[in-house]
Amino acid sequence: MRIVVPVKYVPxxxxxRKFVDCRVDRDPAVGTLNELDENALEAALRIVEALDEAEQETSEIVALTVAPPEGDVALRKAFQMGVDRGVRVSDDALAGSDYSGTTAALAAAVRRLETxxxxxxxxxxxxxxxxxxxxxxxLLAxxxxxxxxxxxxxxxxxDGTLQATRETDEATESLTAPLPAVLSVADTANRPRFPNFKLIMAARSKEIEQWTAADLGLEPGAVGTAxxxxxxxxxxxxxxxxxxxxVQDKGEGGKALAEYLIRHELV
Amino acid sequence: MTNRTVLVLLDPAGEVRPSVLELLTIGRTLGRVEAVTLEAPSVEALAQLGAYGVETVHQAELPADLRGDARHLSAVVAAVLTAAVRLTDADVVLAPSTFGAKEAVALAGHALGAGVIIDAAGVAEDDAGHVVGTKRVFAGSWDTVSRVTTDVAALTVRANAVVPQPAEAAVATEVEGFAVAVDAVLPAVTARTEKARDSDRPTLEEAAVVVAGGRGTEGDFGPVEAFADAVGGAVGATRDAVFEGWFDRYIGQTGVTIAPRLYVGAGVSGAPHHRGGMQASQVIVAVNNDPEAPIFEICDFAVVGDLSDVLGQAAEVIRAHKQQA
Structure with a gap:
């Protein structure tokens, strides 16, 4: 079983949090792993841990990020949770990517891992x-x-099939899909584990693989601002x-609240 | 450039929800509005579409195997939107900001090479005729303005962006079928249960007034619900309260994000997760017995006190006020 978990470096x-020149400020002082990606990492780890020993041996979980070098913080956190590899795609040409550019870069990195x-x-x-x-x-799917x-x-x-349930705004659904597939997990899917000391120590020295847009065959005009x-x-x-x-409630707090709402024509 | 064609997604098509009425209102400022459905609109829906100036409804004819539960998959809705844009040569696609519609709009934008804006708080056009979307981001603390640089623009719009306004003159609405092929690789939907809607209260996403209960309710949502009914509002909760099993839907950055005219938080501390889902509300009011509750920092008005006492008394005064009026 090989699983790729795209993770994001966010404030x-x-x-x-702030914007600088109309882009999200990626100041390393406040940069971290997107908390919701911990649910994805946890889901990946649990899927592998449920396999028999022989299958676990040949399994691999790769954390993947498209980010400037500061984004390594997110990958280190993924290592601490227990992933096997970390890949960072960095390129000035990727700065300013919208949904389509981000998706193109992630998809190209997944395809390269498929080689x-x-x-x-x-x-x-x-x-x-x-x-x-x-x-x-x-979009990635x-x-x-x-x-x-x-x-x-x-x-x-x-048996090569993904089974999932989900709650959308309108309905509760059960879905199945043959592998390979793309899965996103809600924050209610699991409780991400706390990293243990051994993994925290090991994460420090793990090598992060670095790829450029050219390594992935991305056309400069298809990604980034361009x-x-x-x-x-x-x-x-x-x-x-x-x-x-x-207002401190001394017996008239509810009345004060009602009067505020009435005065501002909110009720 | 008001000769644009604007397609508004109407899914489901049994009723025209307030969020869709908003989209039709926005759409008329950009051009001629047409609707896209995946099923036959009800008689009531057609009447409302006519009142809002929609002359044509494009009803998708899906392959037989996609007419059941699978038709709700975002990839199927995306195929419908994509085909409808090609059929009508539309310039703009508008849909509500539900999780499913967001995916569908993004996928359609991808297939069409269109610029995509998700969760717009407002839509307009700039001097050069580009479609422009404003957004409220970082838990309502920043505003951004983005313009679509492609010919076709695809946007999802959050509820409470505008006040719905019918067209100056109602029109007759016709339904036209069009065939849609779906070539996306789809998961199988093995079971689907639609959620029952609480018909006595507005929905959380669309309500102009929302009352939320948090940990401070200690599991008793009675005062929260009674106050919500007195002010005609929807009821929501914090993520903690839902995890405790006290209520079923939570407001927060990973739950329902709301931007009502009035938000009332009862026993809500104001954790970042919750703030991310409600801080864009126009007026924020809180009741909490902890004078140090962080939510007070973002409030317009707040009462330090027992939520049951305060909400109970406030509901009584408001009911009396409404009877007089």
């Missing part, structure tokens, strides 16, 4: 916490020509709110 949601042997599963988190678009998994099972809440792999079909022309912080009107 920590607990830090002050070494089949990739049975690509597993992602349900979204990246910076953009929250949550469309790249489906379409580009790779594989079935897409997204937002999975439960996951099982047996290939983008949208252009962000303005990014501005919202004006600060005036300080909160805070």
């Amino acid at each position: 920590d949601i607990n830090a002050e 070494e042997g089949p990739v049975d599963l690509v597993i992602t988190g349900m979204a990246a916490l910076d953009g929250l678009g949550s469309v790249v998994p489906a 379409a580009t790779l020509g594989r079935p897409s099972v997204t937002f999975a809440k439960t996951v099982a792999v047996a 290939g983008a079909r949208t252009e962000t022309t303005l990014a501005a912080p919202r004006p600060e709110k005036p300080p909160v009107e805070l």
Whole structure:
């Protein structure tokens, strides 16, 4: 079983996040692994751990990121959880990629990994916490020509078939797909493990493979700013709110709340 | 450039939900609005489409094996949108920001080579005639403006972007079928159960007023629900409260993201996850017995007190006010 887990280097949601020149600020002081990717890594680890010993021996989990060198932080975290390999695709030509450029780079990296042997599963988190678009998994599946099972809440792999359940806005669904497939897991799918000391130590010295756009045969015009079909022309912080009107309830708090809502024509 | 054709996704087609009425309202500012469905629209839906200026509904005719549960797969909806754009030579695709529609719009954009904007909070055009989407990002703390640089633009729009407005004059609406081939590799849908909608309350995604309960409810959502009914709002929860099994739907960056006119948080501390799903709300109000609750930092108005006492009293005053009015 070979599994590729695309992970994203994003600003920590607990830090002050900002844009610089209309792009998400990738300041390494606040950069981290997208928390939702931990669910994807956990799902991959559990799938391999459920295999028999002989199959585990030949299994491999590859964490893959498209990021500047600072993105190694995300891959180190993936190593700490227990993945076997880390690959970073870095290239100035990839800066400014939109959904299509990001997907093209990830798909090309998966195809390159396929030249070494089949990739049975690509597993992602349900979204990246910076953009929250949550469309790249489906785009990746379409580009790779594989079935897409997204937002999975439960996951099982047996006899070359992926089984999953999910809850969409409208329905609860059970889906099956033959491998190879693309899977995204919801944050309710599992509780990601805490790295143990041995893995934390080992993660420090793990080698991160580095590929360029040219290594992946990506046309410079198809990715990055050059290939983008949208252009962000303005990014501005919202004006600060005036300080909160805070009322201590001494028996009239509910009345004060009602009067505030009525005064502002909110009810 | 108002001679654009704007396609609005209507799925399901039994009713025209408020989020779709918003899309039709936005669409009319960009050009001529037409609807795309995967099933026959109901009589009520057709009447509403007519009131909103839709003359043509394009109803997809899917291959027989995709007419059941599989028709809800985003790759199938994407194939329908793609074929409809090619059929009508449309310039803009608009869909609500549900997880499924987001995927479908992105996939259709991919197939068409169109620029894609997901979760727009507003749609307009710039001086050069490009379609422009504004977004509220980083838990509502930043605004971005992006323009689509391709001929075709595909966008999903969050609820509460505009107030729905019918067209100046209603039109007669006709349904035209069109054949759709689906060549995507699909998973099999082995079971599907649609969620029952609470018909007495607005849906969380679309409500103008949302009341949310958190850990501070200690599992009793009674006061939250009673207050929501007094103000005509939807009810939601924090992720913690859902994990505890106290409620079924949570507001947050990985749950439902909302931007209502009024958000009321009851016993909600204001953790980053929850804020990511509600901070774009226009007015934020909270009730919490912890004077240090982080949610107070982003509130317009807040009461430090017992949520059951405060919400109960507030509901009573509001009900009395409504009876007078």
